[in-house]
Every structure is written in structure tokens, then in C-alpha cells.
Amino acid sequence: MDKSRKVFTDLLENAAAAASSLSHDQLLFLYNGIPYPTTFCSPEVFKALESFEARSDDVILAGYPKSGTNWLSQILNDLIDISQKKTPGREGSANAKELAEFPYLEVGDAEKYERMTKLPSPRFIVTHLRPENLPKSIFKNKVKILLLIRNPKDVATSSYHFSNSMASLPSYETWDDFFTNFTTKKVPWGCYLEYLSEWNKYIDKENIMTVTYEEVKENRALSVKNIAAFFGIPLTEEELQLVVERSSFQSMKKNSEKTHGPMGNIFFRKGGVSDWKNLFSEDQNKKMDKVFEELLGGTKIGKKLKYDLYCKA
Incomplete structure (x- = not known):
């Protein structure tokens, strides 16, 4: 396992160990009104993050938890490898391994931003944060952001299973308990x-490209092609096919022990669409539909999600 993967698995193991001494209520803390997991984030990290200096050539993936960020991370990492004339899946340079840093911007320790100044460009960065909580330098320097969104009912379903499998997150006795918290802003990273x-509010900015989990699922090759074009990465047909093959759910699940250690099966559970139908009651459907209409009805991002297609029974 190369150093970047070891950083990831060590962080998960340390978070699980730290969580074992915490009560259910201590697993989350509030920062500016939004809950975050205590074992992954801290107020000190958020304070240090404010002065983070983004580079114009950073590659940023923004997505709410369980919207497919692990999946798109592999696609973007492979595209970055190709842009640097490396073959995806092979060991990187010794220098890159030595400087490996967990890519989730708000996860880790407050000193990570100083270490990130030593990372070579392009730096790959992932974040679950809302735009107003991101460092101002990201928008000032017009860094390109790939915004990944997924239908909210599947996000809730996936989050429920994930929370009950991760010792570092609050678990729930029933789906009904989780649904109540999901719709009352009491889950990590706040209300989806x-x-x-x-x-x-940012969807029309030229440095932001919005993709849906469902469209990538429907046509992975076209999505990879469009993402590569957005980041200015030329692809041969052979390179395109390699990225597409490596990013299939079956391939990623098969390699998950190498990439995510013993928690691979937790991160790659089903990878499907419409799993929400196995959990949502009629009343819960109506509640989610109502909130969606209130907050996102008629918006560009709401239309992009094709809610009527993916979220109506």
C-alpha cells in the first residue's frame, strides 16, 4: 500500500479508536451551526482553514457525504495521473508518496495546510463543505470545482447504512430515527x-462544473470525457477506456481492500440508484418531496437532479 492509501486507512483507524471513548452525543460538534464528526474535524481545523491559500491549478471535487465522492475521486486521480504522463493504478513517484496528504480539505489536523504548501501541483482536494464555508481564496483564484450531486433520497439511504457501519459516526436503532435527524439538520455536514x-447560487460560475451521480452511472465514458475536457486534460481513446474500466463499481469494490483497507466494503456497499425505495415510507416520501419543493423547486440544481425521475415512487 503506498503512502497516500496508508494515510487514509490510518486516519480511519485512529478515528474509530478515538470514538470508542466518546458517548453518542460527543461524536458530533457544532461549528457555525453545522454538525461535524468530532474524530475527523475540529474547530481548530476550521479556524486554520480560513487562511488556506488555494492555487489556480488545484483540482477540487465538492460533494456532500455519500453522494459518490470516493467514486469520482478515483476518476479525477486517474485523470491527473494521465495529465502527468503516469499510468493510472501504478505506483507514483517517491516524492509524491513522501508528501501524501489526506485530500479531504476539512479533515485532519490544523497543521495540514502548512504541509499542503509543499505538495506539487496540481493538488487534488475533496470537500463536503458548503460554498460559504470554503476558504475565500478558492473563489478569488477561480479554482476549477467539480460539483457532484445525487438524488437526496439515495443520499439519505446510503448515509444511514454508512453511519451504522462506522464507529466514528453516530449509529441509529431504526431508519425512522435516522430520517428524523436527516430532515432536522442533525447529521454530519448538516442538511443536504x-x-x-x-x-x-454558484451553479452558473464558469469555474464550476456540476455532474450528477446518476448521469455518471448512466454513461460513465461520456462523463469522464466531459470532466477531462473541463479540467483541460486531453485523453486518447485508450486512456479514456482505462479510466472508465477502473472506475466501474465492480472494479473499485474488488480493489477496495487495497484502496480503503478493511473498511472497503463499507465505502463500496451497493453503488446503485433507487435503493431508497427499500426504506422510505409513504409519509417520509411526502415529507422529503415537500422540503425539496420548498428549497429547490424551480432551481437549476433542482432540475439537474431530475427529482421526478429518480425520487418519485
Whole structure:
């Protein structure tokens, strides 16, 4: 396992160990009114993040938890490798391994931003944060952001299973308990529909490309091609096919022990669409539909999600 993967698995193991001494209520803390996981984030990190200096050639993936960021991370990492004349899946340079840093911007320790100044360009960065909570330098320097969104009912479903599998996150006795918290802004990184509403204000910016989980699922090759074009990465047909093959759910699940250690099966559970139908009651459907209409009805990001197609029974 190369150093970048070891950084990831070590962080998960340390978070699980730290969580074992915390009560259910201590697993989350509030910062500016939004809950975050205590074992992954801290007020000190958020304070240090304010002065983070983004580079214009950073590659940023923004997406709410369980909207497919692990999946798109692999696609973007492979595209960055190709742009640097490396073959995706092979060991990187010794220098890159030595400087490996966990890519999630708000996860880690407050000193990570100083270490990130030593990373070679382009730096790959992932974030679950709303745009108003990102460092101002990202928008000032017009860094390109790939915004990944997914239908909210599947996000809720995936989040429920994930929370109950991760020792570092609050677990729930029933789906009904989780649904109540999901719709009352009591889950990590806050309310997903509010997250979408905030990002909708940025959807027309030329440095932001919005893709949906569902469209990537439907036509991965076209999505990879469009993402590569957005970041200015030329692809041969052979390179395109390699990225597409490596990013299939079956391939990623098969390699998950190498990439995500013993928690691979937790991160790659089903990778499907419409799993929400196995959990949502009729009343819960109506509640989610109502909130969606209130916050996102008629918005560009709401239309992009094709809510009527993917979220109506």
C-alpha cells in the first residue's frame, strides 16, 4: 500500500479508536451551526482553514457525504495521473508518496495546510463543505470545482447504512430515527437540501462544473470525457477506456481492500440508484418531496437532479 492509501486507512483507524471513548452525543460538534464528526474535524481545523491559500491549478471535487465522492475521486486521480504522463493504478513517484496528504480539505489536523504548501501541483482536494464555508481564496483564484450531486433520497439511504457501519459516526436503532435527524439538520455536514440550495447560487460560475451521480452511472465514458475536457486534460481513446474500466463499481469494490483497507466494503456497499425505495415510507416520501419543493423547486440544481425521475415512487 503506498503512502497516500496508508494515510487514509490510518486516519480511519485512529478515528474509530478515538470514538470508542466518546458517548453518542460527543461524536458530533457544532461549528457555525453545522454538525461535524468530532474524530475527523475540529474547530481548530476550521479556524486554520480560513487562511488556506488555494492555487489556480488545484483540482477540487465538492460533494456532500455519500453522494459518490470516493467514486469520482478515483476518476479525477486517474485523470491527473494521465495529465502527468503516469499510468493510472501504478505506483507514483517517491516524492509524491513522501508528501501524501489526506485530500479531504476539512479533515485532519490544523497543521495540514502548512504541509499542503509543499505538495506539487496540481493538488487534488475533496470537500463536503458548503460554498460559504470554503476558504475565500478558492473563489478569488477561480479554482476549477467539480460539483457532484445525487438524488437526496439515495443520499439519505446510503448515509444511514454508512453511519451504522462506522464507529466514528453516530449509529441509529431504526431508519425512522435516522430520517428524523436527516430532515432536522442533525447529521454530519448538516442538511443536504440546504447544501444543494447554497451551491445553486454558484451553479452558473464558469469555474464550476456540476455532474450528477446518476448521469455518471448512466454513461460513465461520456462523463469522464466531459470532466477531462473541463479540467483541460486531453485523453486518447485508450486512456479514456482505462479510466472508465477502473472506475466501474465492480472494479473499485474488488480493489477496495487495497484502496480503503478493511473498511472497503463499507465505502463500496451497493453503488446503485433507487435503493431508497427499500426504506422510505409513504409519509417520509411526502415529507422529503415537500422540503425539496420548498428549497429547490424551480432551481437549476433542482432540475439537474431530475427529482421526478429518480425520487418519485
